[in-house]
Amino acid sequence: MVRNKIDDINCSLADSLNLIGEWWTILILRESFFGTRRFEDFQQHLGIARNILTARLATLCDNGILERVPVKEGAKRHEYRLTSMGRDLLTVIIALTQWGDRWLRQEQGAPVNFIERDSGEVIPEVCIRSKDGRQLKTRDLAMVPGPGATDKTRERLRQIAEAWHKRELV
Amino acid sequence: MVRNKIDDINCSLADSLNLIGEWWTILILRESFFGTRRFEDFQQHLGIARNILTARLATLCDNGILERVPVKEGAKRHEYRLTSMGRDLLTVIIALTQWGDRWLRQEQGAPVNFIERDSGEVIPEVCIRSKDGRQLKTRDLAMVPGPGATDKTRERLRQIAEAWHKRELV
DNA sequence: ATTAATAGTTGCATTTAGCAACTTATTATG
DNA sequence: CATAATAAGTTGCTAAATGCAACTATTAAT
Structure with missing residues (x-):
């Protein structure tokens, strides 16, 4: 798809979406954050078609969001790991998860809470702030x-x- | 598409993506944040196919992210405006834009900066914080x-x- | 009343996704 | 080492979503 064709504003958002806006891609990244690294595990956890998974992993690797690394020293099999570029997407993923918690699960409450590992405290909602910390x-x-x-x-x-x-x- | 079929974790992220993860949807919302409200304007700014735009606007309205309101008191024509649920997505949109700025435009720099209207200061990057404000x-x-x-x-x-x-x- | 603009709809071509069976390579096991 | 089992795709086919351009029906402007 050419989502930026007639776009009259050169926007990083459209560029970002061209990399991670395809079907499944964000859920694949969520799995990565959960610790999933192997093809079969992605496939089984997500129930994604195998050919689509192949294509998505390739795009993510080509763009530097995931990287293929040998399972262990010298092994032929590899696994898919987040790069720093990929890890940097966690903000987006958590923001979107929290939005879903707020608007789609008002009654039941969030199925998953993100906590700070050390303190065990639930993290506050990701939000837009001014330089001096006021919420905007x-x-x-x-x-x-x-x-x-x-x-x-x-x-x-x-x-x-x-x-x-x-x-x-x- | 059924993205949550075999999913073994009931996740707000998948639910969110079912609402706003389709092609074009986020760019339509970006346009809304820019102030665009009318069908023709969305179409021209984005270059999206008209039938797809029709479908996306309908989905967004059905899910309470946009609402159709008369152009003026008593008018038959309507326009599409963000609801509070829709406005609450700005965090996600800015987070994703900033990610694109950081990783896809390292040389040129961001094409657009978000500023606080009153002070004129560029807002800092959206990030995940602990309860007491440390960046995580x-x-x-x-x-x-x-x-x-x-x-x-x-x-x-x-x-x-x-x-x-x-x-x-x- | 006539025209122009607005907001779609329709039909058809192209692209993308889903499914299941098949293939190839790589580890594990006796 | 031979064999089996697992892992990681690939292939061919079907179904669904998207793109395009032309057409239609309202609504607003003159």
Whole structure:
């Protein structure tokens, strides 16, 4: 799929989704965080079709999110492990899990709680904060061009800012 | 697709992905955060096929992430707006955008920076924190059954904890 | 009343995913 | 070492999802 074709803003979100936005990919990564490393284990835990799993693991390896390492020194079989790039996705995965807990399981409560290993305390919800630690909402945020902005991006951001003022200040 | 079929852990992540994990959905939500509300605008900004856009907007409305509201009092035409459930996804979207900034645009830098509207300061990276505000990494985290855990979930979490000890303490 | 814009729908081609059986290589076992 | 068992895919086929472009039906503007 070409999700960025006519996109008028060069956005890291679309790029990220091109790497991890395919069916199953995030659940594969969740399994990785759970400690799963072997093909058969991914397949059995997720119930994913074997050919799709093959394809997804290859994409993740090609993009540096997982790496294939020998099961042990000199072994021919390998396993799939998170790279630091992959581990860095944990924030996204936990944020999305917590969103599901909040909105899809209000009655039952979360099936799984993430705790800090040392203290055993449940971690608070991942959220957007200001530099000095205040929690921010959608309305508190705006966007400005960053160092990698193209002209198109600047233009789009200008239009967004303008539309916002029209709607918010009237 | 049935992504949760053989899943042996009842996970909010899989549920979340069933709502927002389809092609295009997250980019549609990004557009919503940018202020886009009308069908034609979504279509033109994203370059998405019209029938797919129709389907995605319907799913998002059905699940309470967007809502259809009349363009103005009494008008027949409507527009699509984020609900509070939808706005609550901003954390995920920013986390994923920032991940893309970090790993896919190391040279150029981020095309878009999120700032706090009042201060103009760029917001820090969304991250996982402990109760007292320390930043946590993958290794600092563990999982325990929450109030909504099933027997299967408990069993799986037990296995994960056991495997972790074997690998980490040797 | 007529036109233009908006918001879809429909039919068809292409791509992607699911399934189950088959293949190949690699470890374990007697 | 031979054989079996496991692991890790591959292949061929079916079903479902997506892309595209043209068409339709409202609604709003003049």
